[in-house]
Amino acid sequence: MKTRFLTASGLLAALATSAAAQNTPAPNDSAADPVATLVGRLDLARYKGTVTGLTQFGDRRQGTKRNRDAVDWIEQQLKSYGCTNTERIKYEYQAPPPRVLDSATRARLAAARARGAAAQGGGRIFGTRARTGVNTDSTRQPDPRIRALDTEQSSGTEREEVYCTKVGTTHPDEMYIVGGHMDGIGWGQAANDDGSGTALVMELARVFSSPDVQTDRSIRFVLWNNEETGLNGARAYVAQRQALQGKESPAGSGKYPEPKWLGMIQHDMMMWDHGMPRADGTLSPEQRPEADVNIEFQSASKMADEAQKLAWAFKTANEKYATDYPAQVGPHMTNTDSAPFQDIIPAISLRENERGAQIGGGWDPNWHQPTDVLSTYTDKDFRLGLNAAQTTLGAVATLTGARVNGVPVHK
Ligand SMILES: [Zn+2]
Numbered sequence: 057m058k059t060r061f062l063t064a065s066g067l068l069a070a071l072a073t074s075a076a077a078q079n080t081p082a083p084n085d086s087a088a089d090p091v092a093t094l095v096g097r098l099d100l101a102r103y104k105g106t107v108t109g110l111t112q113f114g115d116r117r118q119g120t121k122r123n124r125d126a127v128d129w130i131e132q133q134l135k136s137y138g139c140t141n142t143e144r145i146k147y148e149y150q151a152p153p154p155r156v157l158d159s160a161t162r163a164r165l166a167a168a169r170a171r172g173a174a175a176q177g178g179g180r181i182f183g184t185r186a187r188t189g190v191n192t193d194s195t196r197q198p199d200p201r202i203r204a205l206d207t208e209q210s211s212g213t214e215r216e217e218v219y220c221t222k223v224g225t226t227h228p229d230e231m232y233i234v235g236g237h238m239d240g241i242g243w244g245q246a247a248n249d250d251g252s253g254t255a256l257v258m259e260l261a262r263v264f265s266s267p268d269v270q271t272d273r274s275i276r277f278v279l280w281n282n283e284e285t286g287l288n289g290a291r292a293y294v295a296q297r298q299a300l301q302g303k304e305s306p307a308g309s310g311k312y313p314e315p316k317w318l319g320m321i322q323h324d325m326m327m328w329d330h331g332m333p334r335a336d337g338t339l340s341p342e343q344r345p346e347a348d349v350n351i352e353f354q355s356a357s358k359m360a361d362e363a364q365k366l367a368w369a370f371k372t373a374n375e376k377y378a379t380d381y382p383a384q385v386g387p388h389m390t391n392t393d394s395a396p397f398q399d400i401i402p403a404i405s406l407r408e409n410e411r412g413a414q415i416g417g418g419w420d421p422n423w424h425q426p427t428d429v430l431s432t433y434t435d436k437d438f439r440l441g442l443n444a445a446q447t448t449l450g451a452v453a454t455l456t457g458a459r460v461n462g463v464p465v466h467k
Contacts, residue, residue: 090460091453095377095446097263100435103442106255109133110238111245111430114202118149118239118282119210126238130279131218133258138265139220139277147292149215149282175412177390178356186333186418190241197243197426206243217281217289222264224273224315224456229302231274231315232452234260235290235393236323237283244428248408248420248437253323254279256445263449264458272457274315280393283324290393298400318455319366321448322394322405326441327433328420329408339421343436348382349374349444350407350414352389357398363389366402370451374443377450381443388412406444 110116113126131142157165168174175181197203217238224230236253240246261277263269282288300314329347330340351370353363367385374383383406389395390411394403405411409419422428452458 090463091450091458092377093460094263094269094453094458095450097266098259098442098445098449100438100442102262103255103259103445104435104438106133106258107247107251107438107441108430110251110254111247114205115240115242115244115246115428116238117206117208117210117241118215118285119151119212120208122205122208123239123281124216127216127218127279127281130238130254130258134218134220134261134277137258137262138267139222139261141223142218142220144216144218145289145293145296146214146216147289147296148213149285149288150213151210151285175388175410175416177352177354177388177412179386179388179410179413181413181417183417184333184335184337186337186339186421188416188418188423190424191243191426194243199429202245202426202429203243215281215289215292217279217293219276219278220261220265221277221315222261222269222271222275224275225270226272226457228274228310229304229312229315230318231276232318232455233276233278233320233397234323234448234452235278235280235320237280237289237393239281239284239289240428241284242424242428243426244422245430246428247430247433248327248428249325249423250283250323252326252441256323256326256441256448259445260449260452264453268461270459270462271453273318273455274312275452275456276315283393287393287396290396294396294400317397317401319401320394320397320403321366321370321452322392322403323407323444323448324392324405324411325408325415325420325423326406326444327408327437328422329440331419332414333418333421337418339419343434343440347408347436347440348384349378349440349447350386350410351383351404351447352386352407352410353402353404354389354395354398355387357389357403359398359400359402360387362402363398363404367404369455370404370406370447373451373454374447378443378446381440383447386410406448408440 236257280289302316397403
């Protein structure tokens with residue numbers, strides 16, 4: 057940044073300018089900025105309502121009826137919002153044989169844990185750590201209704217996931233992909249992991265599908281399945297559709313079944329930022345006042361430079377449009393559905409915490425646990441998810457040239 061030296065008269069002029077600025081509309085004034093109008097169409101009650109709707113299907117574990125019912129319900133909701141061109145990816149998922157660790161491997165992993173430094177995706181874990189893992193014990197779910205709902209185990213190999221698309225007016229052949237994963241595990245309701253990200257994507261589909269909204273470029277809203285088994289739904293999407301990008305079909309129709317991918321933005325665990333575990337391994341029951349949205353790109357990916365640039369655009373959108381919580385950018389995106397895209401296009405993820413160093417260090421005690429249920433979260437938690445929604449909506453609306461009733465974006 058350039059340093060400016062002000063003379064006395066220059067200082068007075070600058071002060072006068074800043075006084076005048078107080079009388080001009082704030083940057084988020086909706087009369088001046090259609091993106092602010094769109095962000096204003098998000099609210100806490102609707103976001104909570106959509107998370108609540110998803111929890112009616114328990115943990116939505118892949119390969120079960122409750123998962124298939126949830127896919128159907130999501131599709132119905134998208135259509136009811138006006139995102140009527142829903143489609144499905146169909147793919148086969150074969151569960152790998154259970155991994156059995158020999159004693160030497162177990163000892164090596166325990167030693168690495170004791171050293172405690174390296175985080176998944178890069179970086180280091182600092183400070184106090186708490187245990188993490190996936191709950192597989194049904195008796196740890198105290199609510200008999202939820203326990204019954206989560207009882208059916210995965211079977212079969214056919215899987216489906218749903219998406220819908222806002223088609224751009226001037227560049228229908230290019231799009232941003234906005235995603236979250238609708239499947240979960242752990243004998244809870246997968247309210248945060250990842251009802252919170254799924255609801256965010258659905259809420260954005262609702263706002264962008266309003267008949268008075270147009271965008272220059274397209275936006276695809278995807279609700280991945282099989283994230284928890286190894287990003288299999290996102291991998292299936294890339295395998296089936298990467299080669300179709302930018303092709304008009306049928307020829308001369310002006311239709312692009314797979315617009316060229318401009319970027320992929322993933323949302324996975326959006327609500328809980330209560331800080332570092334205490335010395336006894338417990339967490340503060342309150343959202344910390346310093347809570348933030350963590351925007352991550354992967355510095356080891358082939359598209360690191362472009363992904364970083366996309367991340368900063370999201371940081372800017374957060375400062376302009378989020379109402380309560382700031383955003384931070386970090387270089388260690390990992391373990392979510394943006395990973396299969398990271399060497400192909402700019403890919404970022406938004407989360408409640410850094411995945412490797414913080415969630416990996418035990419900062420979310422409900423992660424894959426029976427406590428990942430609606431009643432665990434307060435409005436302060438839901439509000440962090442809402443602020444991530446405001447951030448992505450603001451950024452994507454700006455990047456795609458969104459207009460409301462023909463009023464263009466002011467950049
Ligand atoms: Zn997740």
